[in-house]
Amino acid sequence: xxxxxxxxxxxxxxxxxxxxRLKDVAERAxxxxxxxxxxxxxxxxxxxxxxxxxRVFLAAKDLGYRPNRAAVALRSGRxxxxxxxIADLENPFYTHFSRVFGNEVSGxxxxxxxxxxQTDLAREKKLLEEVVHRNVDGVVxxxxxxxxxxDFLEHQTKLGFPIVALAMPxxxxxxxxxxxxxxxxxxKEAADCLHGLGHxxxxxxxxxxxxxxxxxxxxxxxxxIQKFGDAEVEVVDCGPSIEEAKSVGRKxxxxxxxxxxxxxxxxxxxxxxxxAAKDLGLNVPGDVSVVGIDGIPLCEQLQVSLSSxxxxxxxxxxxxVDFLMKRIEGTGDKTPQLAEFSTQFVQRESxxxxx
Amino acid sequence: xxxxxxxxxxxxxxxxxxxxRLKDVAERAxxxxxxxxxxxxxxxxxxxxxxxxxRVFLAAKDLGYRPNRAAVALRSGRxxxxxxxIADLENPFYTHFSRVFGNEVSGxxxxxxxxxxQTDLAREKKLLEEVVHRNVDGVVxxxxxxxxxxDFLEHQTKLGFPIVALAMPxxxxxxxxxxxxxxxxxxKEAADCLHGLGHxxxxxxxxxxxxxxxxxxxxxxxxxIQKFGDAEVEVVDCGPSIEEAKSVGRKxxxxxxxxxxxxxxxxxxxxxxxxAAKDLGLNVPGDVSVVGIDGIPLCEQLQVSLSSxxxxxxxxxxxxVDFLMKRIEGTGDKTPQLAEFSTQFVQRESxxxxx
DNA sequence: TCCAAATCTACAATCGATTGGTCAATCCGA
DNA sequence: TCGGATTGACCAATCGATTGTAGATTTGGA
Numbered sequence: 001x002x003x004x005x006x007x008x009x010x011x012x013x014x015x016x017x018x019x020x021r022l023k024d025v026a027e028r029a030x031x032x033x034x035x036x037x038x039x040x041x042x043x044x045x046x047x048x049x050x051x052x053x054x055r056v057f058l059a060a061k062d063l064g065y066r067p068n069r070a071a072v073a074l075r076s077g078r079x080x081x082x083x084x085x086i087a088d089l090e091n092p093f094y095t096h097f098s099r100v101f102g103n104e105v106s107g108x109x110x111x112x113x114x115x116x117x118q119t120d121l122a123r124e125k126k127l128l129e130e131v132v133h134r135n136v137d138g139v140v141x142x143x144x145x146x147x148x149x150x151d152f153l154e155h156q157t158k159l160g161f162p163i164v165a166l167a168m169p170x171x172x173x174x175x176x177x178x179x180x181x182x183x184x185x186x187x188k189e190a191a192d193c194l195h196g197l198g199h200x201x202x203x204x205x206x207x208x209x210x211x212x213x214x215x216x217x218x219x220x221x222x223x224x225i226q227k228f229g230d231a232e233v234e235v236v237d238c239g240p241s242i243e244e245a246k247s248v249g250r251k252x253x254x255x256x257x258x259x260x261x262x263x264x265x266x267x268x269x270x271x272x273x274x275x276a277a278k279d280l281g282l283n284v285p286g287d288v289s290v291v292g293i294d295g296i297p298l299c300e301q302l303q304v305s306l307s308s309x310x311x312x313x314x315x316x317x318x319x320x321v322d323f324l325m326k327r328i329e330g331t332g333d334k335t336p337q338l339a340e341f342s343t344q345f346v347q348r349e350s351x352x353x354x355x
Numbered sequence: 356x357x358x359x360x361x362x363x364x365x366x367x368x369x370x371x372x373x374x375x376r377l378k379d380v381a382e383r384a385x386x387x388x389x390x391x392x393x394x395x396x397x398x399x400x401x402x403x404x405x406x407x408x409x410r411v412f413l414a415a416k417d418l419g420y421r422p423n424r425a426a427v428a429l430r431s432g433r434x435x436x437x438x439x440x441i442a443d444l445e446n447p448f449y450t451h452f453s454r455v456f457g458n459e460v461s462g463x464x465x466x467x468x469x470x471x472x473q474t475d476l477a478r479e480k481k482l483l484e485e486v487v488h489r490n491v492d493g494v495v496x497x498x499x500x501x502x503x504x505x506d507f508l509e510h511q512t513k514l515g516f517p518i519v520a521l522a523m524p525x526x527x528x529x530x531x532x533x534x535x536x537x538x539x540x541x542x543k544e545a546a547d548c549l550h551g552l553g554h555x556x557x558x559x560x561x562x563x564x565x566x567x568x569x570x571x572x573x574x575x576x577x578x579x580i581q582k583f584g585d586a587e588v589e590v591v592d593c594g595p596s597i598e599e600a601k602s603v604g605r606k607x608x609x610x611x612x613x614x615x616x617x618x619x620x621x622x623x624x625x626x627x628x629x630x631a632a633k634d635l636g637l638n639v640p641g642d643v644s645v646v647g648i649d650g651i652p653l654c655e656q657l658q659v660s661l662s663s664x665x666x667x668x669x670x671x672x673x674x675x676v677d678f679l680m681k682r683i684e685g686t687g688d689k690t691p692q693l694a695e696f697s698t699q700f701v702q703r704e705s706x707x708x709x710x
Numbered sequence: 711t712c713c714a715a716a717t718c719t720a721c722a723a724t725c726g727a728t729t730g731g732t733c734a735a736t737c738c739g740a
Numbered sequence: 741t742c743g744g745a746t747t748g749a750c751c752a753a754t755c756g757a758t759t760g761t762a763g764a765t766t767t768g769g770a
């Protein structure tokens with residue numbers, strides 16, 4: 001059965017699916033595939049004559065040629081894509097961060113894959129271990145507890161896979177580059193402000209349990225408050241959702257001797273607390289002052305604008321991209337780096353003097 | 356120079372980078388690569404003996420083997436990834452949608468790439484045309500104006516690339532599957548409610564200009580209001596950001612004979628309007644009622660909870676995934692399908708009787 | 711003893727782009 | 741007209757997984 005010639009002919013025709021291969025471009029331009037490849041990729045010793053170049057570019061444009069990314073990835077070992085693992089796609093802090101981050105990476109010619117673990121610890125671990133096997137060259141990941149993932153991160157580092165962790169303060173000897181916000185500065189400012197306004201009884205709403213990227217926020221706040229000598233803070237367990245914050249906040253505010261100021265784990269939960277106050281007929285800040293953490297853009301647009309300990313989103317995102325790109329390009333420092341950014345308290349309507 | 360043997364030897368050693376290839380697994384298990392491949396992929400005629408299977412699985416596990424996704428993609432022509440193109444990563448409507456959508460696709464074994472055009476028309480067109488060349492098997496895209504992209508969508512359909520559009524009502528003869536929300540139902544309910552509460556002077560905040568997925572919302576609302584015979588609505592141009600809504604809203608509310616009810620293009624801009632009212636010392640809903648569109652989860656958590664014409668997020672996302680998967684798997688209908696979902700008005704605190 | 715399942719191995723092609731090496735054609739100047 | 745550039749074609753290998761075909765080895769049963 002000598003069907004070879006027939007088969008060959010079919011094989012060399014433009015594919016049915018309409019997918020344009022480099023070969024097709026080369027054929028149309030009347031050059032060899034190597035030539036086409038060399039020209040389209042503008043390789044250094046591009047000896048090709050102007051005329052040939054034009055023919056190739058024209059052919060590529062006419063056919064609407066796009067290199068097959070799977071083939072390029074296989075050959076080059078690069079996907080030109082990075083992964084971003086965030087905690088919660090519905091928390092404006094993370095989405096705002098993602099946006100800034102996305103602009104950064106696309107400016108460097110990379111695509112972005114976003115994955116979120118929906119504030120679910122089990123998912124976090126699973127996703128972190130999966131996302132490195134996606135079509136990505138590197139990963140930036142928010143992690144709730146770096147120690148939890150130390151083994152995995154170490155392993156990836158050994159394999160040479162670039163990972164940057166966005167973690168909470170108090171890390172040492174991390175196996176990967178780490179970027180952390182320093183809440184000490186912002187929380188100190190917040191405490192000073194509130195104390196100055198006469199507040200003495202505080203409540204900090206945060207989970208002692210894991211999974212929320214709490215990272216010493218309550219502990220540090222308590223420390224600062226206790227230094228005043230005349231004030232006290234109660235740390236209350238609370239989940240990460242607005243709903244939980246609302247119901248837990250309500251319980252606390254219903255008490256006879258309720259605190260005069262509430263600090264929430266993040267801005268989203270602070271919104272829940274404000275809503276709880278409203279439901280009880282309490283005024284913010286007249287009856288209770290509320291402070292959030294993160295500094296999401298929404299803060300100042302709320303009916304009662306929310307005071308917040310703001311993280312420098314842009315700086316953190318920028319540094320994370322920087323670290324990651326250095327790793328991907330192999331120009332990173334030998335030892336893992338640590339970058340810390342201070343936070344800043346922004347006072348808005350939700351904070352006022354004790355009545 | 357007979358270096359072949361030496362080179363061969365180096366070549367067959369486990370790679371320096373630590374990347375595990377199928378070959379490595381096969382070697383460790385003492386089987387041929389075909390056998391390993393067949394077993395790991397659980398192919399139908401998997402004649403392999405239990406014992407061999409175990410050896411292969413064990414070897415794969417020991418080495419931490421993961422198939423090279425570029426190679427699999429090249430060979431199979433599949434990335435096992437879909438793209439989602441949204442308008443704004445910072446609008447809770449889109450992120451909530453993304454989350455639901457993401458859960459759907461990952462349930463079907465696909466990864467998700469999210470891209471957003473940041474309510475920027477030029478970016479929208481560019482991204483839509485780029486995203487199909489990413490590492491994806493198909494794309495679901497929010498489009499502000501389907502006509503704008505008709506040529507491109509038609510072309511992709513011809514090429515057999517699966518695209519599903521999430522558009523605004525009033526489409527006919529679209530070249531791709533389309534899912535649309537029907538705002539007629541929800542807006543009618545909203546209008547009835549407001550009219551019943553005594554409102555006669557309305558303002559609809561929306562851009563006549565493009566880029567905002569307005570899709571006849573103001574026109575339909577005006578139509579409904581005018582049917583009452585005793586009411587009127589002014590449609591005012593306004594950009595998509597909270598800030599713009601706040602400043603435009605402020606101008607309108609400052610007027611002597613301000614409208615008693617404001618309907619905003621979406622929930623986010625409605626929040627801006629409420630803030631504008633607050634800044635002017637006006638009460639919501641005492642002095643002015645406010646209605647948003649989309650039905651984001653945040654609505655009910657605001658200090659003054661926001662009434663909204665809610666889209667059925669889950670249903671829309673589910674249908675979009677459904678359409679896309681059918682196209683990817685080639686089981687889709689020959690002709691493009693259209694799915695429409697009705698919306699529903701949800702009354703909350705931001706709406707009250709005319710004072 | 712011999713055939714036939716059962717269980718694999720070996721070899722090769724394929725996906726599409728990249729890249730190095732070799733070789734052919736053309737043109738210019740001497 | 742010959743020699744060296746210039747320009748680019750052609751062949752082959754590579755990335756890693758998948759898949760088809762052909763053959764090899766064992767085992768059991770008749």
